[in-house]
Amino acid sequence: MTKLNPKIPNGQLDQKWTNYKAHQNLVNPSNKRRLDIIVVGTGLAGAAAAASFGELGFNVKVFGIHDSPRRAHSIAAQGGINAAKNYPNDGDSVFRLFYDTIKGGDYRAREANVFRLAEVSNSIIDQCVAQGVPFARDYGGLLDNRSFGGAQVSRTFYARGQTGQQLLLGAYSALSKEIGKKTVKMYTRRDLMDVVIVDGLARGIIVRNLITGEIERHSAHAVVLATGGYGNVFFLSTNAMSSNGSAIWKAYKKGAFFGNPCFTQIHPTCIPVHGEYQSKLTLMSESLRNDGRIWVPKKLEDAEKIRKGTLKAGNLKEEDRDYYLERRYPAFGNLVPRDVASRAAKERCDAGFGVGTTGLAVYLDFADSIKRLGKNVIESRYGNLFQMYEKIVDENPYENPMMIYPAVHYTMGGIWVDYELQTTIPGLFAAGEANFSDHGANRLGASALMQGLSDGYFVLPYTIQNYLANQIQIPTIKTDLPEFVQAEKETKDLIQKLLTINGKNTVDSYHRKLGLIMWDNVGMGRNKEGLTNAIKLIQELKVDFWKNVKVTGTNDQVNPELEKALRVADFIELGELMARDALSRQESCGGHFREEYQTPEGEALRDDKDFTFVSAWEYKGDNVEPEMHKEPLVFEFIEVKQRNYK
Amino acid sequence: MDLTLKIWRQASSKVKGQFVNYQVQNISAEASFLEMLDILNESLVAKGEEPVAFDHDCREGICGACSLYINGRPHGPDRGITTCQMHMRNFKHGETIIIEPWRAKPFPVIKDLMVDRSSFDEIIQAGGFVSVRTGGIPDANSIPIPRRNAELAMDAAACIGCGACVAACKNASAMLFVSAKVSQFALLPQGRIEAQERVQRMVAKMDELGFGNCTNTYACEAECPKEISVSNIARMNREFLSAKLISHKEF
Ligand SMILES: Cc1cc2nc3c(=O)[nH]c(=O)nc-3n(C[C@H](O)[C@H](O)[C@H](O)COP(=O)(O)OP(=O)(O)OC[C@H]3O[C@@H](n4cnc5c(N)ncnc54)[C@H](O)[C@@H]3O)c2cc1C
Ligand code: SF4
Ligand code: FES
Numbered sequence: 001m002t003k004l005n006p007k008i009p010n011g012q013l014d015q016k017w018t019n020y021k022a023h024q025n026l027v028n029p030s031n032k033r034r035l036d037i038i039v040v041g042t043g044l045a046g047a048a049a050a051a052s053f054g055e056l057g058f059n060v061k062v063f064g065i066h067d068s069p070r071r072a073h074s075i076a077a078q079g080g081i082n083a084a085k086n087y088p089n090d091g092d093s094v095f096r097l098f099y100d101t102i103k104g105g106d107y108r109a110r111e112a113n114v115f116r117l118a119e120v121s122n123s124i125i126d127q128c129v130a131q132g133v134p135f136a137r138d139y140g141g142l143l144d145n146r147s148f149g150g151a152q153v154s155r156t157f158y159a160r161g162q163t164g165q166q167l168l169l170g171a172y173s174a175l176s177k178e179i180g181k182k183t184v185k186m187y188t189r190r191d192l193m194d195v196v197i198v199d200g201l202a203r204g205i206i207v208r209n210l211i212t213g214e215i216e217r218h219s220a221h222a223v224v225l226a227t228g229g230y231g232n233v234f235f236l237s238t239n240a241m242s243s244n245g246s247a248i249w250k251a252y253k254k255g256a257f258f259g260n261p262c263f264t265q266i267h268p269t270c271i272p273v274h275g276e277y278q279s280k281l282t283l284m285s286e287s288l289r290n291d292g293r294i295w296v297p298k299k300l301e302d303a304e305k306i307r308k309g310t311l312k313a314g315n316l317k318e319e320d321r322d323y324y325l326e327r328r329y330p331a332f333g334n335l336v337p338r339d340v341a342s343r344a345a346k347e348r349c350d351a352g353f354g355v356g357t358t359g360l361a362v363y364l365d366f367a368d369s370i371k372r373l374g375k376n377v378i379e380s381r382y383g384n385l386f387q388m389y390e391k392i393v394d395e396n397p398y399e400n401p402m403m404i405y406p407a408v409h410y411t412m413g414g415i416w417v418d419y420e421l422q423t424t425i426p427g428l429f430a431a432g433e434a435n436f437s438d439h440g441a442n443r444l445g446a447s448a449l450m451q452g453l454s455d456g457y458f459v460l461p462y463t464i465q466n467y468l469a470n471q472i473q474i475p476t477i478k479t480d481l482p483e484f485v486q487a488e489k490e491t492k493d494l495i496q497k498l499l500t501i502n503g504k505n506t507v508d509s510y511h512r513k514l515g516l517i518m519w520d521n522v523g524m525g526r527n528k529e530g531l532t533n534a535i536k537l538i539q540e541l542k543v544d545f546w547k548n549v550k551v552t553g554t555n556d557q558v559n560p561e562l563e564k565a566l567r568v569a570d571f572i573e574l575g576e577l578m579a580r581d582a583l584s585r586q587e588s589c590g591g592h593f594r595e596e597y598q599t600p601e602g603e604a605l606r607d608d609k610d611f612t613f614v615s616a617w618e619y620k621g622d623n624v625e626p627e628m629h630k631e632p633l634v635f636e637f638i639e640v641k642q643r644n645y646k
Numbered sequence: 647m648d649l650t651l652k653i654w655r656q657a658s659s660k661v662k663g664q665f666v667n668y669q670v671q672n673i674s675a676e677a678s679f680l681e682m683l684d685i686l687n688e689s690l691v692a693k694g695e696e697p698v699a700f701d702h703d704c705r706e707g708i709c710g711a712c713s714l715y716i717n718g719r720p721h722g723p724d725r726g727i728t729t730c731q732m733h734m735r736n737f738k739h740g741e742t743i744i745i746e747p748w749r750a751k752p753f754p755v756i757k758d759l760m761v762d763r764s765s766f767d768e769i770i771q772a773g774g775f776v777s778v779r780t781g782g783i784p785d786a787n788s789i790p791i792p793r794r795n796a797e798l799a800m801d802a803a804a805c806i807g808c809g810a811c812v813a814a815c816k817n818a819s820a821m822l823f824v825s826a827k828v829s830q831f832a833l834l835p836q837g838r839i840e841a842q843e844r845v846q847r848m849v850a851k852m853d854e855l856g857f858g859n860c861t862n863t864y865a866c867e868a869e870c871p872k873e874i875s876v877s878n879i880a881r882m883n884r885e886f887l888s889a890k891l892i893s894h895k896e897f
Pocket of ligand 2: 804805808811822866870873
């Protein structure tokens with residue numbers, strides 16, 4: 001029997017959220033004070049949710065691994081946030097944003113959720129402006145917009161190249177206001193070690209204090225996980241160093257289903273890998289594709305010469321260049337969605353046309369735009385990005401074309417949630433990148449920030465009340481319940497085990513190995529043989545890890561090696577689940593490209609008949625095969641089409 | 647390149663620290679400064695020694711976590727960047743590099759190169775926000791904002807809360823950090839409404855937490871990775887004085 005009930009409200013698409021809110025249960029003010037909510041994570045989703053819960057009058061406790069809530073990984077988002085305001089009067093609407101998101105996700109997201117997202121998008125912009133977020137403005141003092149991949153309208157709001165920073169600082173200021181008022185208590189530098197379930201309901205968490213090593217118990221009437229994405233499974237990604245999958249992995253092991261684990265976004269415009277010691281990859285904002293043209297040499301021999309350094313990009317004649325995106329996708333050109341752009345770059349490089357010393361790079365060229373608009377216009381649009389590129393690569397992108405290559409960037413998969421953002425464990429909610437919900441098999445640019453803030457400001461403050469309304473009789477949950485004692489003991493045992501293996505290999509060496517297995521087999525191109533092999537290799541890696549890893553230091557102090565070891569242990573298991581999911585999805589859709597399923601022209605071949613569903617995986621025990629449940633996706637309001645960006 | 651590293655090691659806030667010398671070999675000029683420390687740490691772990699603890703996360707100059715004092719300067723020799731954005735091409739083969747944590751009383755050392763900057767959060771909690779609640783907000787375009795003000799507000803809002811300004815200042819003053827937040831809101835109509843109360847609250851908190859006075863040496867601006875301008879301090883002083891003139895409240 002499957003426990004999957006998406007709880008989609010009845011009614012017309014544009015009435016569902018209104019109907020839901022009109023009929024849901026609410027908690028009255030005096031009861032709110034008596035209910036505790038735990039929020040894990042202070043990124044856009046977590047900070048927005050916690051601040052809003054605090055304003056409503058709940059008792060809120062917030063946790064994060066950072067030393068300050070302001071440093072959550074959302075801070076790094078560059079390009080912008082979408083909303084259906086239609087300020088430029090270019091034909092945008094709530095329906096169009098909804099439609100673009102569903103289509104961009106290759107018809108693998110839930111209609112009702114995505115519509116709600118588009119519907120609340122406008123309120124997000126209003127909210128942020130009221131908080132003092134300094135969005136870009138035009139000379140008339142009104143808000144400015146730009147276009148982003150996968151859309152034909154300009155609906156992206158931005159704050160220079162630091163949109164995530166400004167939105168997060170907005171949410172952080174709202175959170176700080178509540179902390180100041182003592183409606184919210186903040187616990188920094190805490191790592192989630194387990195979710196505590198009492199009588200089938202989420203009742204609390206176990207955390208490790210990253211300074212003292214103390215293992216702490218915290219209880220609540222409901223728990224929200226907003227712990228971000230797990231792209232760091234691949235070791236190298238654009239994610240911050242501490243981004244991890246551990247919190248949602250613990251929830252999975254406690255019974256929360258994991259939705260579409262294999263859906264990973266590989267971002268097309270990142271600075272190529274340059275050395276063994278490299279610790280992370282740097283994203284160059286997608287907005288660059290508005291004015292940059294992507295190309296590789298047309299002839300193999302030219303590519304060869306460029307790689308050897310005997311030919312310079314600028315000296316290659318126009319007719320010897322292959323602007324492959326413009327060639328393959330004339331309607332969208334350089335602005336095709338990310339998955340399409342990434343795959344096309346890989347295809348050219350695999351065929352031998354790649355540039356850079358490694359051959360794993362393509363050009364992103366601004367020469368034409370500089371000629372057309374002038375250097376100062378380009379500088380005003382992308383100055384900080386060009387500067388960042390030059391600092392890292394030591395080459396001037398105004399003179400030589402940038403070199404870029406795809407890199408792991410975002411995980412559409414995550415904890416499965418229903419319309420209320422509740423997981424399969426009652427009382428446990430998941431928000432932001434941590435849940436699987438709205439982006440299907442591919443996320444459009446500038447939509448993650450929108451989703452994080454939508455979940456945090458405008459969805460959870462309603463839906464969590466529908467749950468908590470049934471909890472008003474429950475007094476404060478005691479942390480000496482046997483479930484807490486047990487969870488704490490398991491955590492301590494796990495840490496003890498890691499610290500006493502005392503093998504010979506560093507934690508990072510395992511992470512790097514896992515990353516390579518994932519990138520080669522569960523990356524941009526996937527096939528049955530590779531995935532089957534990856535599962536085997538990861539299982540072997542897991543055995544090796546638990547025998548031979550070396551974790552220095554002790555538990556009762558700051559111990560970054562122990563923190564990493566705990567994460568890598570989870571990444572290894574999560575990597576296996578991703579491979580399993582990719583193996584079972586015998587179609588190509590969005591970021592999931594199965595080489596066996598493509599058209600003669602190399603375009604992705606979806607199989608709507610057999611795969612129009614969300615895969616939701618259930619944990620069945622250590623080293624036992626997990627069970628896959630299916631949530632069928634029903635499209636009532638739009639016609640499912642082949643994605644076509646030609 | 648081969649380098650000698652002279653690194654501050656301190657097991658916890660309760661014990662005394664000291665410099666320890668380490669050698670690293672074959673460091674590529676393309677590696678970032680933190681990747682160089684990763685290489686050192688992996689070699690220490692392989693030998694069973696404790697790695698050097700330091701704060702870091704985004705490694706692209708935006709989260710404000712990294713915070714190293716390199717050869718006597720916060721975030722090292724280059725201007726306008728954070729520690730994590732510095733590459734080893736800034737150093738020469740054979741050089742000795744001195745690496746220390748931020749040194750300022752309101753930022754106590756936690757371990758090795760990690761310090762506690764929660765005092766910055768406390769200052770924000772005292773008033774670094776606009777008191778709006780979620781929802782019920784008029785349309786975002788209902789109040790046009792002159793582009794110049796929006797740009798100046800953004801310049802100030804670019805602060806990453808790293809604390810280099812405090813570390814650079816001989817008085818450990820937090821004026822640049824606080825004035826950046828005060829300015830951002832003072833420049834926007836949404837923030838104007840509470841401007842006077844905000845500046846008084848934030849300044850009072852800053853004083854309470856033991857940050858020093860500003861004596862106009864401007865070391866903060868010179869070391870700020872986001873090049874936050876000291877003109878924000880002047881703006882804050884104006885805001886503060888005018889608020890004091892008409893306010894009867896004590897903060
Ligand atoms: C370089 C980059 C640029 C991007 N640019 C854009 C963009 O322009 N537009 C867009 O829409 N999206 C963009 N994205 C995606 C977007 O930034 C993220 O998807 C989004 O910010 C995630 O927000 P979040 O609130 O879900 O999680 P996060 O911001 O990742 O926050 C996670 C929180 O959880 C806490 N946490 C994590 N693990 C644990 C644990 N084990 N225990 C306790 N606490 C934990 C952390 O401390 C943190 O507070 C970008 C992403 C990257 C990497
Ligand atoms: S003002 Fe500059 S130096 Fe000070 S905290 Fe902000 S970014 Fe860092
Ligand atoms: S690590 Fe984020 S600013 Fe340096």
